[in-house]
Structure formats: structure tokens, C-alpha cells
Amino acid sequence: MTTTSSTSGSSNTLASLLSGSLSGSNSSGSSTPAPIGGLISTGPLDVTQLVSELVAVDSQPMQQLQSQQSGVQAQLSAYGQVQSALSSLDTSLTALKLGSAFTAAQASVTGSGVGATVTGSPASGSYSVTVSSVAQAQAAASSSFANASTVVGTGTLTIQLGTYNAKANTFTAQSGSSPVNITINSNNDTLGGIAAAINSAGAGVTASVVTDNSGSRLVVASSNTGTVNGFKLTVADSDGNNTDMTGLSQIAFDPTAAAGAGQNLTLTQGAADAVYSINGLSLTSSTNSITTAISGLTLNLIQAPPVGSTLQAQVTIAPDTNAVSNSVNSFISAYNSLVNLESSLTSYDASSNTASVLTGQTPMFQLSSQLRSIIGSQMSGVSGLSWLADVGIDFQNDGTLSLNSTKFSAAVASNPSAVSKLFSNAIGSGNQQGFAVRLASSVESMLAPNGLLGATQTSLQSTISTMGDQITAMQTQLNQEQQNLTAQYSQLNADLVTAQQNQTALANELAGLPMANSLASLQLP
Template sequence: MASISSIGIGSNLDVSSLLTQLMAAERKAPTARLDSASTLNESRISVLGTVKSALADLQTASKTLSRTTTFQTRTASVGNSDALAVTASRLAQPGSYAVKVDQLAQTDKLATASFSNAFESVGSGTLTISFGSYDATGNTFTANADQPTTSITIDSTNNTLAGIRDAINAADAGVTASIVGDASGQRLVIAGDDSGAANAIKIAVADSDGNSTDASGLSQLAWDPTAAAGSGANLSHVVSAQDAKFSVDGLALTSASNVVGSAVTGLTLTLKQTTSSATTVTIERDDNQVVDALGAFVDAYNSVASAIQSASGYDSEQEKGAPLIGDSTILAVSHRLRGLLTSTLASSSNSSYNSLKSVGISLQKDGTLTLDTEALTTALNSNADAVAGLFLAAGTATDSRVNVALSTSETKAGTYAVNVSAEASRGLMTGSALGSSAPFTIDSSNDSLTLSVDGVSSNAITLTQGSYASGADLAAQLQTRINGDAKFKASGVGVSVSWDNDHLVITSNRYGSASKVTAASGTAASAFGLSGASSTTGTDIAGSIGGVAATGSGRALIGTGDAAGLRLDISGSGTGDRGSVTFTRGFGDLFSSLLDDMLASDGAIQLKSDALSAEGTRIEDQRTALEDRMTTLEERYRKQFERLDVVMAQLQATSNYLTQQLDAWTSSSSSSS
């Protein structure tokens, strides 16, 4: 019998429709179950994302409350703003000051004679720029050892007026060069970057024409204020370096800069013009930032409460729970936040301000917060420092030589005794005694030096040739040249050089075991007792915090145990007890740490998010497996229908055959009758 080529022909049944309906029935229940699970999981992911976003906003608000600057904002007003500008930091105490400006600070400014154009050749050789104080009465120049000395090579590539300007500016020598001119000619103007009487400019020239002080060649740029015009003082003095002179409440003060940050603690005065009488500076506490910060915290917390309610609450009217109702992670987040809100700070130094309620923040029956700004303002007016302490992580030392510099989330609140068992020291190099006495001469035979400071090796340093009247003058020259080295400046390395009776001592500016001065070499090292000189490495401070040995780093003690992460900067000299440090954690810091923990990459919210993502993947895997099962089932049903079709076709064929035979038999019987 021929095979059936199209399913359903043999049985005369609509097998395709039957298969479609049958498979739809098979898919309906498990597909609905997976769709429901997927919808619920996506809803959970969505509401968890809303909770996470709200927690992140609360984290930001909490960090604002954990910053000292939030609680110590000051406003400053000035009677005569044309003469004076004032900014106030958190350290400024409210009050008023009478400020009178008698003289403004100025930078030194020098100018060359006129040249025909900016590209006229000047000369070649070396310019050495240094700084110091000029005393016109005694006609003396005293080098400023705190300012570096810089040498600049002038050759055929840069010996024009413009080339020298560019070479000076590229050298980072503490001055700025420019060309000023008109129809009558061009002049090179050299201005100091720093103002103040101690920053007068001196320019020594090594002129390739052999005469380094005359008014020709490169020595036209020579400037020694103690020399005669045309013989080393070859520039015009446009502006003389001078200090600012002013008074605060009648107390006469000076400053090298017109921006003064040391006159009154917390105030920066910018002197703009002289005054004939004092102007009043008024400093007031600004509480607006505190009110705004606490308002932002309350709003952020209420957003979290709303997000948690939407994620895990129950709608009694619709008798339906939210996607994460009963979820342990959301419940834990809610309980931890509310527990902290209603807690009291046992470590607070002021029992009147040891809870959020004491400054006007109250938890309502519906789980939200309210801020009573009137109560907050009253608290700030009563004791602003206590209010700040309620929110900050802060340490207070009883000894003025101890500064609480840093803490971490591991530092526990408490009072810790501080003891110094060994002071920190700086690394130094002690030169050998010099056989000769002052004056000391530096010339081409002994002007080169290299050394290593704090592990950084210098470039070749060239000392300024000349005669130095004393060991202190020689030490000042070495200090300015060493500190002017480009590698040292780039690395923040510096030294102080002193003269000790008959030898030089070079001391690193750094404290601790990384502080060292070594490997002096060059002709200057040989000439001035530094070649093979003994070096002493610095040592770290040693001591304890809270009776537990601390780690020393330079002049800092870093706590261990309960004081882990507490960093104390120790100043002054002497060993023994340094009083105690009381460290407290306020609500801003506590909320910030709690939220950091919740929102960390391995925190509760992320773990829940990962679990929901994994659940979504599992559902999709189940959907794929269902489709695979349905495909297999459909194929099995199809084969069964094919077999049914064959059987039905065979039965139909048999039926047709029997019908034919019966018809034939009936016809035959009729004919016989």
C-alpha cells in the first residue's frame, strides 16, 4: 500500500489544528506559572532598585552630615570692600576686627635697557637667579635660603631678547619674563613670582665674553643691588620688593603677601589698597548650611521609608502585598536604620545633645521623620559645638601637641591615653671639619654637587661662584641650590643646610625612616667636607595609643586594636605621656558607615540584587527547558498522529474493498435471480 504523503489525508482529520490546540493546552499552565514568576521577579528587581537609589541619596546626605565643614561655616563682611576682602573658614571665631592697611606687598621687578627689536642678539653665557633681602642702609644682600637658586644657559639657540625671555620662563626660576616696548625699542622685564622684602631678585651672570659685570653682552642682565650701575647693577629697578604692612585691632603686622592667612585664625585677608583708617571685619556663624543639610537628610530618609513601604508593605484595601513583602533583606535594612535613628550616643560628651530628637528630628508613627527647625536653631544658638559633635566622627586631644588627623570605620569610640616613647627624627649628613676658615670661595674648581635625599637622586647641581663671608652664607648657598634642583622639586624633596662650628650639616625636611641624605659627590662635595660624609637615617616615632603599641610613621602614631585607623600627628619635643584623645562617632558618621556597608559590592542590597538576577536567569532557563520539552512532545504527538493516519487509511482502504466486494456480490446475486 502506498505511504501517506501528507498527515491527515489518510484519516481525513485536521491534524495540524488538533496539534496546535493540544500543544497550547500543554503549554498553558507551565507558561502561565513562569510568566507569573518572571513578572513578580521583575517587580522585585524594580522596587529593590528604587530602594537602592533612595539609600544612595540617604548615603550622600549622611556624608554631608559627617563633614566638619557642614557645621562650621562662617560668613564675613567688610566695611570697606575696596580696600580689603575676607574669607572665613570653619576655624574662624564669630566677632569683629578693625583692620587698617598701611602698605601693600610688592614683587621685585627689573627691566633691561632698550633694544631695537625682540630678536636682537644679547649675548651668551649663564644667568643665575636667586632671591634675598636687600638692606639699603648697609648696602647688603642676604640670601633667602628658603628660595631655590636657578641657573639658565644662554647660547646661540636662545641668545636673543625673545629667546632669553622664553628660557627664563621655561626654567621655573621663580620669576616671569616679558617683553615690553613701543616705537622707541623693546625691553625685557623680569618680575618675581613671590612678593615680599625677602624675595628681592639677584641675577649673577657668567658672560662668555669674559666680563660678567659690564653693560655689554649677557652681563647687560646682571643685577646685584649692592653693586654700582654699569658694574653689576645693569638693570633698572622698576618696582622694589616689599612686605605688606597692616594692623588688626591696633596690632602692627607684616606679610610677604597681600593674601594673609596667618593674622587671625580662620581668616584669609586679601589686602587690596591702603587705608587712612581702620575698616571693620565682622565674622558670623552661618547656620543655614546646617539646617539645609539636616533637612536634606530628613527628606532622604523619608524617601527611603516610602520606597521600603512600596517594596514590602501591604495594601489592605486591595488585600495585596508588595513584591518584597516579608523579605528578610528589606526588613533588616528597615530595622537597622530605625534602630540607629532612635538610639542615644553613649560616647557623647554632652548629655543634652546625644540623640536626634534633642536637635529637632523626630520619628513619626508612619515611619517618617520631621525636622523642627525652631528646636534646631535653639540648639545651635545654645551650643553649636555640641550639635556638631552629635553628627561628626571627631577626636579631641587634651595636649596641644597632639592633632587627630585621621580615623577609619574601624576606629572605635572611646578615650585613649597617648604616650611617646621615642621621638621621630630626620635623616642628615654630617660633613667633616673644614681645614680652612671663612671666607669660602666657590669657583669653577669646586662648584658641582650631586646627592640623594629621601631616596631621590639629584641632577648635577652647580653652585653659584663667589666669595661667602661665613659658614652660614655657604650653607645658605647650598640650601638654595639643592632645593632648586628640578628632580627634588618634582618629588617634593627638600633640605635645610646649617653650619655647625666647623662643618656643614644637610638635614632632610622629612621625618621618619624614609628620611635620609646620602651619596654626596662632585667637586663641591670634596671641597666642603661632604665627600664620604657620615649619614644618619631618620627614625619613626614610637609610642602607644590607649596602652596598645601604635605604628610609627614619621611623626604620626597610628593606632591598633580599638584605636585601629586612628592617626595622631605629634609635634613638639620630648617623650612621655601626651594626655589623652577622646574619639566619638556622631550620627552623620554612623549613618554614613551603615549605608556604606549596606550598599557595598558585597553588602546586603547587592547580594539581594544578585539573588534576584540569578532568579531571573533560572526562570529563563526553565522557560527554555519547557520549550525543549514542548518541541519533543509535539514531535511525539505528530508521530502518533502519523501512525493513526496510516491505520485509518488502511482501515478506509479495507472498508472500500469490502464495500466493492459486497456491491459486486449483490449485483451478482441479482443477475442470477
């Protein structure tokens, strides 16, 4: 592109302006500059408009390239939608390809006192659970004080977690735990201040102030249930007596000491383990949420039996058929969403001769063909099952999939292992993979950086970048052309003004000559 390039239309416009500027006629026939509408005040030419028109003509190639770049950007955006749909399809295949959908179980409970939650893949069966007692956290309360602001005393509290053996009257520190020392001074020596200090110490216990008509009491409780989480609270009292009922020692609690002489809190609830049995086998637990008794199942002891009695419950574990159908429906929904997206992005309206953004794109055809080929293929090595259609999954006329729920449920009920292999495991002498494994592998290959979709997106991004560089270069050239043309035509404008002024001066001089009137009236024969 050069600064002197123009089209015939622009040249005609310029020629017209120049002609009108230099030779106009008024109604009396005198030769004077003709006025030109829209001209700038510094000359007969509208330089801004003229340069704008010339540059607009030369900017058409850049505008065409910008339009092409927008089209490529639209394609990249559309492929981004396809990428998202493929990722959703891959996710929907996880439970099917790993087989976890076919090993899912559900637990039901009849009776009372027990809840059950499936956390893994428990074996199917029925379990009789008897609850003799539930796990408890130790709790102890002080004597009554006037209110939470009552000063108790100062010194050091020491809290140690452990197990109290009432028969031997011994306290054994919890394995791995250390005593926690808490300083009580004038800043926190009230009943409420001591409770706050205990709670912020992280000693494995919590404290609260309970108030009723009789006054306020400090209640200390273990944070966790079980005999191993009992506690001992000893005091180093500022008054020198660590076990009496005055000063800070009022809240001492050593279960091995005598009441009022170191065991100054009242035990309101002893630390206890849960006692229960499964199918007659006696067991204990420090918690009421039991995760180790039945593999893949959590038992929750939710109710304490009446004193001297037990609670009975029956826990039944069975395959979760809903998990299988939900996984298959999730896969079908994700696949159909992808098919519908492909259809909208590659459609063509013959009546309006309008194509969609990815119409005719080879990667879209390849993507669709690969997935349909896998879904529609035959598999050997599974007894009685060779096609997805054998379990009720089939293509519809529009390319989407449908599920015959009755047929699928019947197949799962009659041979769940075969249905699982159809989707997941390596089967047969050739180690053939199931449909879900093969589909997921194909999808993940497409999504890989060098895969079908990944490579296409990379190529489009490169094209957009290259076009952007070209557009930048063309814009720079147009900017330079505009500057050059503006300078040239501004100079021409000045020259035209000078010419007009000279023309006017010459006409005035001729009009003042003595011979001018005689020559004007001279009649030629």
C-alpha cells in the same frame, strides 16, 4: 522533562492532523488523501508548528521562573534606591554628629584694604587691622630694543632667588633654592626667545616682552611676592664681557653692582613684605594672603594704602547660625526623601489589589522602625533639652519630619552648646550619644555588607544567580527536546507520505481490475 511529554491539547492536535492525513473523502465518495491547510510540502504534517506548540507547553515552568527572577531583580533594584537614600542621609548627618555645624563661624569686614575668609573654627571676636604696605614682587625692565625679534646675544643666564639688603648692599640666596642656568644660543637669542627660555626654566621668575611707541623691552618679575623672592640675574656672555651694555649682558641684573656695569636692567618694583598690625601688634608677611595671624581665618590684603598713609579695617568673627540651620535642614530633607521613597516602594492599592515592589518586605519595616525609634527617643543629660521636638524638629502625620525654624533658632541662640550636645557629643554619666551620632551609626550598620540592607541585597543577588542557573539548565533541556521531537515527527511525516502513496497505488490497482465495474453495479436483494 522528556522528549515524549505532551498535553492532551497537543495530543488532540496531533491526532486530528493524523486522522485527516490518512482518511479524507471528496465529494464523489472516492477514498483519496484529504488536503490539510498549512502543511509543509514534504509531508502532511507541519512539523515546525507542531514541535513549536509542544515545546511551548513544556516551556511554561521556565517562563514562570523567568517571571519570578524579574520580580526579584526589581526588588534588588528597589533596595538599591533605598541604599542611595540611606547614604544621602548618612552624609547629611556628618556636620551634626561631628559638631562642626555648631562651631562654624562667619567673618564680616568694615573699612578698607582687607578681606577675610573663614577656613576653620576661629574664636569669636573683633580684630582691628591696619595695613601700612602690601607685599610686592620684584620686577626689572631692559632698555628698549627695536622689536621682539631683535637679536640680543648668546651665552648663559643664571637666575638666583634671594633677598637684597640695600643698606649693606648684599644679596643673600634664598634658603633651599639653587641657581638656575639657562643656555641662550642662536635658536633663542632674540628678545622674545630669551623671554620664552626664562619662562620654561622654572626659575621662580617670569618674563615678558612689553612693546610701546619707543620699542620693545624685556620685563622680568618674581613669581611670588616678598623680600625673600627677589632675584639676581647674572650673565656669562659669549663676547667675554659679562657686565657691559652689549651682547647678552645687556639683560644682566645684579642689585649689588653698579648701574650699567652688571645692573643693566632697571628696577621697576622692589621685592617687599606686607607690613600690617592686628590690634596694635605689628606684623609682616611675604604674601598678601595671611593664614597664620588668626587661627582659622585668612586675611587678604587687597589694597595698597597711599604713600605715607595706612588703611584701617575691622574684622568681626561670629557664629554662623545659617550653617547650623542649613545642616539641620539638610538632615530633614534627606530623611524625608527616604520616608517618601519607602512609602512609594511599600504602598498597597486596595481598590486595584495592587502591591508595590517591596510591599510586605520585613527589612523595610525594620529599617523604618529603627530610625523612627531613634528620632523619637528621649535623651537625658542636656540641660533643658530631652527631645528633638524641644528644638523644633517633630514628626508629621505622614511620617516625615518638619522644622519649626523659630523654635530652633531660639534654642541655638539661648544655648548653642546644649543644642550641639543634643546632636553630637557623648554626654551625661552614661556617655550617651547625641541623636545625629546614633542615627549615623544605625544607618552605617544597615549599609554594612552584613547589615540589614547589605545582607538583604546579598541574598537577593544569590537568588537571582540560582534562578539564572536553573533557567539555563531548563533552556538546554528544551533545546534538546525540540531537536528530538523534530527528528521524530519528521520521520512520522515521511512515513505518512509513504502510506498515502501506497494507498493511492492500491486504489488505482483495484480500479483497473475486470471485476471492479461488475461488483460496483451488482444489486443485492
